[in-house]
Amino acid sequence: ATYAGDIGLIITQTLSLCGMVQFGMRQIxxxxxxxTSVERILQFTELEREGPFKSDDSVKPPATWPDEGEIIFDHVYLTYSADTAPVLKDLKIVIESGMK
Structure with a gap:
């Protein structure tokens, strides 16, 4: 003979145990x-330092640079990824020499 009280206790304890396992997995x-965040920070602290922001005057381009050439974008469409709609459509830009 089975006892209804024993079955109820087993069901109650099983549900409680499932809840504890779920909580434990969430905490893990x-x-x-x-x-992972701590690991990324530690990796960042081990990076090699970059050089100074300001470059030597001897390697700077002249103030008139660029003084020749141009960049042309004609009918350009730009998207964030290959499967999304364009965010810029039919873009036309001409960047002439000397423009900054």
Missing amino acids: AVTIAQM
């Missing part, structure tokens, strides 16, 4: 995400 996922 959060901890892993936080550790």
